[in-house]
Amino acid sequence: QITVQGVVTDATTQEPLPGVSILLKGTTQGTATDFDGNYVLQANLGDTLVFSYIGFQSKEVVVSGSSLSVVLLEDTTTLDEVVIIGYGTTTVKDATGSVSSVTTEDFNKGAIVSTDQLLTGKTAGVRITNNGGQPDSAPNIRIRGGSSLTANNSPLIVIDGIPVDNTNPAGVSNPLTLVNPNDVESFSILKDASATAIYGSRASNGVIIITTKKGLSGEFKFNFSTNTTVSKVGKKIDMMDGDTFARFIKEYHPDYTNYLGVDDPSTDAVDDSSTDAIEGRILYNTDWQDAIYRTAISFDHNLSARGSILKTVPIRMSLGYTESQGLVKTSDYERITGSLKLTPRLLDDHLKVDVNAKGIMSKKNAIDEGGALGGAVNMDPTKPVYDNSYGNLFGGYYQNVKIEEDDEYNITRLDGQWNPVALLMQRYRPERVQKLLANVELDYKMHFLPELRAVANVGIEASKSKIKEVYVDNSIATYQINDTEHESVFNEGVNYRENQDIVNRTFEGYLAYAKDLGGAINNFDVQAGYSYQNFKNDGNKEIYRYNLDTGVREVQPNEQNPTNRYFNELNLQSFFGRANINFYDRYLLTLSFRADGSSLFVKDNRWGYFPAAALAWKVKEESFLKDVDVVNNLKLRLGWGRTGQQDITGQVGFYPSVPLFEAGSATSQYLSGYALYSAINFNPDLTWEKAETYNAGLDFGLFKGNILSGSFDVYYRTTKDLLAFVPTAPGQSLGSSFAKNVGETESKGFEINFNVKALSQEKMALEFYGNTSYNRAEVTNLKDATYISAIESDIPTGTGVKLARHAVGYQPYSAWVFKQLYDAQGNPIHGAFADFNGDGVVDNDDRYYKALRPNWTFGFGFNFNYGKLDLSSSFRGQIGGQVYNSRRLSLGWVDKAIPNNSNSLSNVLDFYNGAADFNFVNVQGNVPFSDYFLEDASFLRCENIVLGYRLDDAVPNVSMRFYGALNNPFIITKYDGQDPENFNAIDNNFYPRPRSFTIGVNVDF
Amino acid sequence: QGCTSDLDTQPEVELSLDELLDQDPNAVAGILSRLYASFALSGPDGAGSSDIDDNAGESPFLRGIINLQDFTADAIKNRWGDDGLDQLTTTSNWDENNKFFRYLYNRIYYTIPQANNLLLVLGAVDLDNKDQIEGEVRFIRALAYYYLIDCFGKGVLATEENYGTSEPLPEVDRQELFTYVENELLAAEELLPDTNEYGRANKSVARMLLAKLYMNAGVYTGTERFDDAATYISKIIDEGGYSLDADFVSIFSGDNFMSNEIIFPLIADSQNSQSYGNTTYIINGSLGTETMTLSQFGAEEGWSGHRATKAWYGLFNNGDLANSTDDRAALFWTEGHSYEMTDYKKWTDGYPSIKFRNTFYYSASNPTSFSSTDFPLFRLADAYLMYAECAVRGAAGASMSTALGYVNAVRNRSNAGSVAQSDLTLNFIMDERGRELNFEGHRRSDLIRFGKFTGNSYLWPWKGNTVNGTSIPDTYKLFPIPLTALEANINLTQNPGY
Amino acid sequence: FFTACENDDHVPEFTLQAASENVAFQNTFLAEYLLSTETANNIAERFVWNQVDFGVQTQISYQLEGSISENFDAEPDYQYDSGTLSETNASVTIKNLLAMAAGLGLDDDPATTDGDGNPNNTGTVYFKVTAFVGSGEGTDAVSTTSDVEQLTITLVEKSDEGGSGIQISSWGVVGSGYNDWGAFEDAPFYTTGTDGVYVAYVNLLDGEIKFRENNDWTNNFGDTGADGTLDAGGDNIVVTAGDYKITMDLNDSTYAIEAYSWGVVGSGYNDWGGAGPDAKFFYDYTTDTFKVGVKLIDGEIKFRLNNDWGTNYGDSGADGTLDNGGDNIAVTAGFYAITLDFNTGTYTMEEASIWGVVGSGYNDWGATPDFLFTEVNPGIWIAENVELIDGEIKFRINEDWTVNYGDTGVDGTLDDGGDNIVVTAGTYIITLNLTEGETPTYSLDAR
Ligand SMILES: [Ca+2]
C-alpha cells in the first residue's frame, strides 16, 4: 500500500472541494477531503478510487502514483442529490412527488437584497412578482397559480424545518428578509399534492423549504463579501413638462391659466387668456418625478465562518449588514442579520442535533408611497419644488395655498396637491423590527433499533416591532389653522406609534422507521408524528391628534381600549403519517395522511383530513434501459393528494367563526353616556377549503454526463369549498361581505425544466437552463352565484370599483370589460362600446371577460466559465396576461387637469405625444371598464448579467472573486406604461423597479 | 391530546356577549347606541373606518340619503364629477354599477341584521326597560326598511325570525315590505315611551315614520293612506310636546341639540361622533374657499361641492332673494355666485346653501374639522306641512283651517308672511316643503309623491343632464338594485328599466 | 387537455365606420309655427329622423338641438336640448319655441315693430339632430349631424282695435262643460275686429259643449269628427276643465279652444304661485280689457298667462305700461281692481271696493278670506266657481260688514243688511247685478 494524497477541486470554479467522499471501489474503506480539498488515503496501485460529492458527477480514478489530484464536474441533476421534503429527505432519484430543487449555483446573482430574489425565474411553475422596487418589497409567490380565490394563495415557507408565519410583523413587508440570502444553501419547492400533503393544512399552494448553510468539519474558513449597488429609475411616467402643460391649459382650459405657476409679486396683472403670454405668473418647469427619485446607492457586507468547534461540532456563523436606498428619496432600509448553525453528531452519531438561530434587526423608513408617487405625477409642473421667499411657512418647500381674506385677517389655507418632496422630507417613520427564528432539532437513532428514529423539533419565531411616525417642524401635513386665533399652527412631533410582539411556537415530533429488506420490497420507511403551532400577535397603537391651542400633537384617548390593543392568536395542530415503500428498487410508493385542526373554525368544522399517494417508476432501472448509455435517468411519477386551506385571516381576522362584539373608538361614540358596541360579522359554517391534485411527471437525464436533463410535469387540480371573501346575501350577516366556503375551481397546467451542458471542459464550461410553465384555472362553481368580484382589483376611479371577477366558466381574476370601439384612424371613441347582444343598449350584459394573469411564464439563462472568468445571465418573463394601465384612467383625461375643490391644477399624461388620448375628456360610467385600458402584459426581462473574475493566491490562502452585475438592465414589452409586471395587473402608484449596477468582491480565506 | 384545547383560541380585545354583559351594565344600551349610530357614523373606529366594505367617507347612511334624495331632486347639485355622483346630480345614466346606490343599500342591510341580532340578544338578557329597547330596535330596523321601500322598492325581509339563515332569502315586493314596516311601527309605537333620552326614539318618532309611510302609500302600494297619515301626524302635534323653534337657523346650528322642534336627530359631534357622512358632509360640502369664509360657518374645510339651484331659491320672491322678507331666503350664499347653473361642475354656478352650519346659535364656538350639528331627520315643521298636505288632499280628520294655521306658523316663524286658505293647493305645499325642508333628505320622495319627479311636468336645472332640464323616464322613481346585491342573492331581481 | 389553451382574447378590434347614411329629419315641417301662450303646452312639432348604422353593433344615441342661432351658440335659455335619446324622435312644444321667441325679441304686441318698422312677431329658429356613438364627448366623436332645419315661428299678435266696437254676439257656449246644457245662460261669444269671428272667454268643466245662437238649439254647432271644423248640429265637443279662449270663425267654419287665463301672481298675492293659483282676470267686452278684483298684501306682483311664466308681464320703470318679462310691480296691502289693456299695453290698478262672498256656507263667516267678485262690466260682478257648503251667505265689501247685502224675502233682489241667503253645497257662478241702483239682483248658478 502506498499513501495517496491530493486535492480535489471544482472544475468550474477551481476551488478546492471540502468533504468529498473518497472510497476504494468495492469496499467501505475511504476518507473525505478536508476543508482545503486535501485528502490522504492508503491504497494499492491499481485500485480504483471513487470520488463523489453532492452536486458533482462522481469520478472513478485508478491509483497510479502517490499524488492524485482530481477535478470534479458539477452535476446539476445528480441523482443522489439530497432533496429536502417535509419531515425528512429523499434523493432526486427516489423522489415521488413534483419537487424542484434550486441550489447555490442556480441562484440569481447581482444586487440581491432578499432571499426570494435568488429564486425569481429559476424554476417552472413558480411565479414571483414583487410589489415594486422598494428595498423591502413584498414578493407575491404563486406556485402553479395558487389554488384559492381570495384566501391566502402564498405557499407555505419552511425555514430549516420551521413552517413560518404568513403574517408579517409590523414594519416588515417581505417575510423572506428574515434569511440573509448569503446564508441560503438550497430551496426545495414542493409543487404537487403528493409532495405537499404531508404539510396538510397550509400546503395547498405548495411549499418552499429553505435550508441554510451548515458548518463543516475541519478548520475554520471565512468568507467575506461586499458589494455596492447603484440604482436608477428605469422608466418614468410620461407626464407633461412645464411648457407642454402650460400649452395644454391654454388650449383646453383657458379659464384656468391664472392657476399656472406662481404669482409674480412684481405685478398685479391677471392673465388674459386671449394672448399667448401668461401674464402675472412665473412659470417653473419642474419634473416632479425627478424631484422625488434619486440615484440610490446600497451596500451589502457579509462575513461568514464555518468550521468545527473542537473538531466535532460543525458550526457556521454569519453576520450581514445591508444598507439599501430605495429609488424614492428617504425610502431607506437598513438591516443586520446574524445566523448560527450547529450540527453536532452525538452518541456515536446516533443523535443528530441541528441548532439554528437566525436574527435580524431592520430599520425601514416607511414613506408615504401613495402620497409621494401619486403626488409626483399629479403635481403641476409649473410649480417650483422650493420656495425661499420671505414668509414661506413650510420649511422652504413650495406649497400651493389659498389666502382667505377676512375683514381683519388673512388666513392661509393649504390648497391642492401637497408638495410630494416635502411629504418625503418632512416625515420620518422608522419601523424597527427585531426578529429571531430559532429551533433545535433532535434526531435520535435508537441504539437498540437503529432503523427507528425519533425526531423532535422545537422552534420559536419571535419578533418585536416598533413603529414611530414623526413630523418635522413646519411640515405641510401638520399645518392647521386656529380659526379663533386666526393663526397658523404646525403640529409637529410624534403622530403614531405601534409596538408589536409576535411569538410563534412550533413543536413537531415524529417517529420514523426505515428498513432495507433487499427483496421485492427493497426498502421502506414509515413515519408518524404530531405538530403543534401557535401564532400570537399582540400589539398596541398610539394614535395622535391635533391640538390647535398647544400646537403639539397629543394622544387621542380611547376609553374602551386605552392602548388600542390588538391581539390575534391562531392555533394549528396536526397528526400525520407517511410511508415510503420501494419495490424492486424500481417502483416507489408514497402514502401520506394528515389530520389538521385550525382554531379559525368552530369545533365541528375544525378538522380537515388530507391523504395523498404517489407512485414513481424508475424506468432507468428496468432491464431494457439499464444498459442504454444515452439514458442516465428516466423516472415516471404519478401523484394524487388532497391539501387544505384555512388562512383567511387577512380578510376576516382570527376569530371569524364566533359571535363577538367590539367597542367603538373614542371618535365613534353615539348616544351620550353609553359606550358603543358593534356586533362583528362571523360565519359559524366556515370550514376547510380542499384542493385535490393529480400530477404526472417525468424526470430525465440524457447523454453522457447528463448533457440534457430535466423534468416535465402535468397536473390537474380542483379546489372545492373555496374560502372566499364575498358579498353576503343582503341582510343575512352582520356586514356586507364575509368569508364563506363558496365554490370550486379547477386548474391544469404543465411545467418543463431543462438543463443543457453545452460545453463541459476543464477550462471552459457553458450551461443553459430554461423552464416554462403553463397554468390555466377556471372557476367551475360558485354555489348560488355566477361570479364574485375580485376584491384586490380596485381601479382608481373612486374606491370600491372592481375591475375583475372570478366568474364561473372563466379564469379567476378576469377583467370584466366592455369592448372599446375605435374610429377609422384607430382612436378610441369615448364611451363607445360594442353591443354584443344587439339590444341597442350597452350595459353590463355586453361586458366580456379577459383573463388578467398570464398563463405562460418562463425563465432561462446561461452560465459560462472560461478559466477564471465567469459570465452568467438570467431572463424571465410571461406570455399573455393583461395589465390595466390605470395611469391612462387616472391621469389621461382632459378634465383631470382641473381639480375639484382647489384653486390649483393637476398634471396629466402627455396628450401631445400620444401617452394619452384627447378623446378622454372624463372617465365616467362605463368608460373605466373599457378594454382600451387593458394592455398585453407579455414581457421578457433580463434579470441580471454578471461578469466575474477569480484571483487565487495573490495573497496566500486567499481566493477572491470580483464581479460586476447589471440587474434589470432591460425589459422587452409592448406595454406602454411603466412596468407590465404587476401582480394584481392594475398599474397604479407603482414603486418602480430599479435598474442597478453592482460591483462586489467575494473573499475566501 | 391535551394541547388540542389550545385550538379554542380566545380573543382578548373583542368580547363575547357574556363578557360584555359582565363588563358593562349598560352593554345593551351600548349595542343600541351602535344601531342609532348606523345612520350617522361610518364605522367603529373613527371616521376612517367602515362597518361595510365600502369607502368609509362615502358610504355612511346620511350621506347616502343626501346624495340620493337631494342631489337627484331639484334643489341641490354636486359638482365634483365623481363617477356615479354626476349621474345622481343629472338624473341620467343610472345603472346597477353606480356605487352610490350600493352604499345606501349596503347600509340598509348592515343596519337590519345588526338590529335583528340585538333583538335576539334581548331575548337572552334581563333588563328593566326591555320593552322600550325592543321598541327602539324595531323602530330603527323599520327606518332602515323605510329607505329600502322608498329607494329600491323591494328586497329581502330579514328579521330576527330568519336570522342566521344561510340559504338566500326570497325577494319580497314593496307591498309586503310596506305591510311589514307598518306593523312593526304600530308595535313599536306601543312599546316606546312618550319621551326618551336625546337622540332616541319615542312614540312620536315612530309615528312620524309611520306618517311618512302613509303619506307615500300611494306611491309605494298604489293605495293612498292620507287619512291614516293625518291621524298619526295629529298625534305627534297634539301629544308630542314639540314646538317650533323661534329661529329657523337655530335648528341647523352646532347646538341644535337644544331644539324643541327636532323630533328625531341624527347626532353629530366634532369630538365623539366623527363622520364624513353626517352633517359634516352637508356643511363642508357646501363651503368653498374660493368664495366663502370657512370660519364663518364653524368649519375647517370647504369641499366646494354642493350648490342649490334656482329651483330652490327661485321659490323665494321669484328668486329676488335680496328683497325677500323670508328669513329662509337669506340662507344662500350669493356673493361670487351666479343665479343660473349653466355648468353644474363650476363652483360659482348656483348658490351654496348655508342652511346648515357648524357654528353654535346660542353661544360662541370654535371651528372644528368635523361637524357638531345634528341632522333633523324628523322635525315638527315637517309634521305641520305633512298635515297641511293631508288636508289639501282631503284626508279625513284634517281640517283646512287647522292646516292653514300650521302652514302660517311655519311661514311666520321665518317672516314669510301668512297665506290664505285658498292658497293651500298641492303646488303650494310642494313649494313650501321645498322652501322649508330642502336639503333635509325628503325632496326626491316628495317630488315623486307630487308626480313631479319623472316625466316633463316639472323640469329643473340639469334634470336629465341638460341645462334647462328634460324629461326622465318613470322607471327613475326607483333606483337600480346594486349589482353586488344581485351577485350575493340569486333571488334578487333588478328593477324595471335597468 | 390542451383545449385549455382557448384564449379569451380573440374578440376582434372593433372599428366604427362612417354612418351608413346621414341622419335627416323625416317629418314634414309647417311653413310657419304659430305660437301663442294659450297653446304653450301643445306639441309644436314631433321631429322624426332615421336610424343610423355605424357599421358596428353598438348603442346609437341621438340629440335634437334647437337654437335661435344658426351656430347653436345662443344663451342656454334660448336653446333647446333634448338630452341624449335612444329613440329616433322627439317632440318640441310651443313652450319650447316661445322661449326661443323670447330670445329673438319677438312679441305679440301689434304696437311694437322692429327697427325696419315691420311687425316683430316672426323669426327663424334652427334645429338639427345628431346621431353619435359613445358619450358624444371627446375630440374624435363618431357622429353624423343632419342639415340644419330652419323653422319660422310667428307669435300671434293680439287684435289691434280698441274694445269699443266689441259686442256680445248672439252666439254662446252651452253644455255639460259649462252650464249643464242650459241650466243658466250660455257663455257669450263676443264679436271681434273680423266679421264672422267670435271669441268667448269661458271657464269650462270636464264635459261636452256646443255652440248655439240665442240660448236656443235652432242654430247650433258641434264638431263631428273632432277635426276642428264646425258642423251644424254636429257631435258634442269634449272639453276638460279650465279657462279657455274659444275662437269661432264662421267664415271657414273652424273653431279653436285654447287654454287662456290671465292672472295676478306675486309675493303680493300668492307667493309667486307657490301659494295657489293666480287671481284670474275676466274679460270686459265693453273695454276689451281684462279685469280682476283682488286682495293684495305687501309685496310685488306680475301678470302672467295660464299660471305659467312662459308669458308674463311686469312694469319696468313703473310707468303703467306692461313689459314682457318686465320688473315686478310693487304693491301694498289692500283691495284692488286691476285692468289689463293689451290694446294699449297698459294696466291700471286701483284701490277699490270689492264685493265678496261670506258666510257659514263659505268661510265660517270670515274665518278665511271672502271669495271676491270681479266687476267685469260696469255694475256686473262675477264670482266664478265658488264652492259653497250647506249654510248661509251674504255679500259684503272688502271683507267688512259696513256694507253688506242679504236677500230678505228670498226674492232674488239684494237688500242692504238683509237676511242671510240659504245655500246648499255646490260650485256656483255667482253674479251680482248692481247696474240698477234701486234693485240690485243676484244669481246663484250651480254648475
Ligand atoms: Ca394670456
Ligand SMILES: [Ca+2]
Ligand atoms: Ca346590449
